[in-house]
Amino acid sequence: MWWKILLFIAMSAMIVISFMTPAPQKMIGESSRIFYYHIPQAWLGVLAFLMSMVYSIKYLMNRRQADDDSAVNAARLGFVFIVLATVTGSIFAKVTWGSFWNWDPRETSVFILLLIYGAYFALRGALDVEEKRAALGAVYSIFAFVTVPFLIFVVPRMVPSLHPEDSIVNSEMKFSMGPIVRMIFFSSLALFTVLYFWMFNLAQRVQRMVRVQMELED
Amino acid sequence: MPNRSAGLANKTLAVYVKDLRLELRTRYALNAILMFGVTTLAVVSFAVGQTGLSPKLLAALYWVIMFFSAMSGLSQGFVREEETGTALALKLTADPTAVYLGKLFFNFSLLSTMTIIITPLFFVFTDAPNDNLAPFVLILILGVIGLCGATTLIAAIIAKAAVKGALFAVLSFPLLLTLLIGLISASQKVFDGQTIMEIGTDLQFLVAYAVIMITGSILLFKFVWQE
Amino acid sequence: MFTLRTENLAKRFGPRKVFSGINFEITTGQSLAVVGHNGSGKSTLLKVLLAQLRPTKGKVEFARDNGPMDDAAIRDQVSFVAPYLTLYDHLTAEENLKFFATVAGDSITGKQVDSLLARVGLEGRGLDDVVGYSSGMKQRLKYAVAMLKKPAFLILDEPTSNLDQEGKEIVFNLIDEYRKESIIIIATNETEEYQLAEQICRLGQ
Numbered sequence: 001m002w003w004k005i006l007l008f009i010a011m012s013a014m015i016v017i018s019f020m021t022p023a024p025q026k027m028i029g030e031s032s033r034i035f036y037y038h039i040p041q042a043w044l045g046v047l048a049f050l051m052s053m054v055y056s057i058k059y060l061m062n063r064r065q066a067d068d069d070s071a072v073n074a075a076r077l078g079f080v081f082i083v084l085a086t087v088t089g090s091i092f093a094k095v096t097w098g099s100f101w102n103w104d105p106r107e108t109s110v111f112i113l114l115l116i117y118g119a120y121f122a123l124r125g126a127l128d129v130e131e132k133r134a135a136l137g138a139v140y141s142i143f144a145f146v147t148v149p150f151l152i153f154v155v156p157r158m159v160p161s162l163h164p165e166d167s168i169v170n171s172e173m174k175f176s177m178g179p180i181v182r183m184i185f186f187s188s189l190a191l192f193t194v195l196y197f198w199m200f201n202l203a204q205r206v207q208r209m210v211r212v213q214m215e216l217e218d
Numbered sequence: 219m220p221n222r223s224a225g226l227a228n229k230t231l232a233v234y235v236k237d238l239r240l241e242l243r244t245r246y247a248l249n250a251i252l253m254f255g256v257t258t259l260a261v262v263s264f265a266v267g268q269t270g271l272s273p274k275l276l277a278a279l280y281w282v283i284m285f286f287s288a289m290s291g292l293s294q295g296f297v298r299e300e301e302t303g304t305a306l307a308l309k310l311t312a313d314p315t316a317v318y319l320g321k322l323f324f325n326f327s328l329l330s331t332m333t334i335i336i337t338p339l340f341f342v343f344t345d346a347p348n349d350n351l352a353p354f355v356l357i358l359i360l361g362v363i364g365l366c367g368a369t370t371l372i373a374a375i376i377a378k379a380a381v382k383g384a385l386f387a388v389l390s391f392p393l394l395l396t397l398l399i400g401l402i403s404a405s406q407k408v409f410d411g412q413t414i415m416e417i418g419t420d421l422q423f424l425v426a427y428a429v430i431m432i433t434g435s436i437l438l439f440k441f442v443w444q445e
Numbered sequence: 446m447f448t449l450r451t452e453n454l455a456k457r458f459g460p461r462k463v464f465s466g467i468n469f470e471i472t473t474g475q476s477l478a479v480v481g482h483n484g485s486g487k488s489t490l491l492k493v494l495l496a497q498l499r500p501t502k503g504k505v506e507f508a509r510d511n512g513p514m515d516d517a518a519i520r521d522q523v524s525f526v527a528p529y530l531t532l533y534d535h536l537t538a539e540e541n542l543k544f545f546a547t548v549a550g551d552s553i554t555g556k557q558v559d560s561l562l563a564r565v566g567l568e569g570r571g572l573d574d575v576v577g578y579s580s581g582m583k584q585r586l587k588y589a590v591a592m593l594k595k596p597a598f599l600i601l602d603e604p605t606s607n608l609d610q611e612g613k614e615i616v617f618n619l620i621d622e623y624r625k626e627s628i629i630i631i632a633t634n635e636t637e638e639y640q641l642a643e644q645i646c647r648l649g650q
Contacts, residue, residue, distance in 0.1 A: 060441050063499070108395075108399070112392050112395050112396065115391060115392035115395070116392040116393075118388075118392075119388050119389045119391075119392055122385065122388050122389075123375070123376075123379065123385065123388075123389060126376075126379040126380050126381050126385055127378065127379055127380070128380065129458075130459075131445070131499050132378060132445050135441055135442075135445050136375050136378060136379075136442060136445060138441070139371075139375060139438045139441050139442050140372075140375060140389060142434075142438060143371060143372075143393070143434055143435070143438055144392060144393060146430055146431065146434045147392075147393050147396050147431075150396045150423075150426075150427065151396060225550075228547060228550075229547065229548050229549075229550060231547075232544055232547035232548045233548060236533070236536070236540075236544050236548075239535075239536065239540070240533065240535050240536065243535045244535055302531055302533075302534065303529060303530070303531035304531050304532065304533055306497065306529070306530055306531070307530055307531065307532060307545070307590070308548070309497065310495065310497075310520065310523065310525055311520060311545055311548055311549045312520075312548040312549070313517065313520070313548075313550075316548065444496065
């Protein structure tokens with residue numbers, strides 16, 4: 001229990017500080033504060049996808065229903081975060097570059113990730129036998145994840161980018177941020193990640209209760 | 219009673235020849251894919267007119283046509299196998315890898331045939347620069363391999379689902395978008411007059427994509443096929 | 446020496462229980478009849494044995510003298526005939542036989558094809574497309590495909606469906622011929638057929 005209260009206090013503090021300190025990027029100004037939120041969301045979108053894929057592999061190896069449930073829970077949360085990342089990114093793009101969508105490589109990558117999640121849920125919806133749904137969903141999840149390295153490393157090099165190079169990982173993969181900005185950014189990243197695992201844990205417990213109930217009804 | 223001798227290559231060849239034979243007799247997939255290609259090409263060239271298209275637009279149009287044609291026919295191999303019920307007999311006798319590779323080569327032949335017919339028409343209809351063909355042909359070959367490499371496994375997946383047609387494109391598109399971006403980027407450079415050496419990075423990407431997708435498919439296929 | 450063993454096998458489709466607690470063990474030279482009324486799960490049980498459906502509980506084990514067999518070994522040793530098993534309509538009977546032989550890793554000569562077709566009473570029809578076959582002829586062709594290998598496991602679902610008297614004789618002779626060296630499993634409702642087996646597994650009680 002205590003850590004939940006601690007998380008609440010820490011997140012509140014992080015949010016307040018993120019608005020009190022000077023804007024992280026002088027050129028872009030106030031709107032650049034969104035990067036404290038936008039990047040952790042995108043990160044969790046990818047992390048959840050990775051987790052979903054790992055659980056999918058586990059499912060195919062052991063055929064345990066619980067692994068499939070975990071894969072779906074991770075994918076659902078990842079979908080929420082990737083939608084948030086898309087929306088925040090789009091708002092930022094409108095303010096900074098004048099239009100909501102520019103097909104910049106990172107926008108493209110996020111969009112593809114969104115489509116993959118969508119396709120994953122569409123596939124599961126089209127299969128009525130539970131084991132079939134689990135196995136084919138798992139295969140698709142793994143197969144789609146194989147393309148992610150291309151999205152992250154290759155596409156940005158093939159299409160010109162609008163993303164502020166010094167905001168996070170620039171093309172040389174180096175971080176260039178001031179100490180305060182760095183502190184806020186990494187605490188936001190850490191806090192959002194803890195939040196994600198908490199939500200994941202809740203989803204897992206709900207799912208398990210549903211399963212138990214189904215078994216009792218039999 | 220028969221002699222035991224054949225390895226994976228023979229089994230793959232058997233699946234491939236069987237599919238080719240069925241296709242030549244029924245023409246389910248080839249007709250669909252060809253008509254789709256020609257129709258899309260006609261619509262596109264009619265809509266944008268003949269001259270003054272930038273290399274970027276030309277490259278994009280070309281691969282849009284290829285994508286939609288691929289989507290119209292490449293799922294046929296597995297879908298027919300499931301719908302006619304022959305999948306059961308095949309599953310009980312054949313090595314899954316041979317089935318996958320046979321279908322992959324079959325799709326490769328199908329899409330190549332379509333490409334050979336559509337591409338000259340594309341140059342005729344759109345007046346695309348045709349003085350730099352060698353690198354373009356190379357891109358085409360890698361593109362066809364990449365398209366088939368990514369979609370053959372998806373075809374096997376959707377063959378098991380209730381709504382097949384729409385699902386094939388829905389599942390394939392996110393995986394193909396990366397490939398299409400690479401193909402469009404490379405084709406655009408070729409239309410701009412760049413040589414094979416100059417588009418080396420793009421070609422590396424196309425090769426890497428095809429290798430990874432096909433390897434992934436071979437590893438994952440048995441989980442799909444046995445469902 | 447081969448063995449087919451099931452351990453507490455159960456299958457349900459969602460909320461509907463098909464069967465449960467199926468235990469049997471048969472070895473080469475023995476035969477088993479699976480009987481039960483329509484919808485009692487005979488075909489489902491066969492599909493579970495053939496790994497085409499996953500059991501809800503329990504397991505199926507194919508074993509050869511010294512241990513369990515892997516997927517490839519099972520494929521090499523199992524022949525299956527059923528009304529819902531379909532061959533390629535747009536290939537000829539000969540092409541079907543050659544395809545299924547090659548894909549299983551065997552090679553087969555034209556002579557062997559002719560003799561197989563003759564055994565199931567389809568001599569002279571090898572060059573016709575299967576699409577023009579009657580359902581009885583298709584059933585006969587499935588037996589020809591099943592005889593491509595010398596199966597250690599012969600699994601038959603409603604073995605004589607669609608067959609005339611002559612066709613039935615062919616099947617009964619075949620079962621007699623394989624009885625000694627194979628494990629035979631027959632799912633049926635016909636008294637005449639399940640009396641062919643020594644053990645009976647009754648479903649749907």
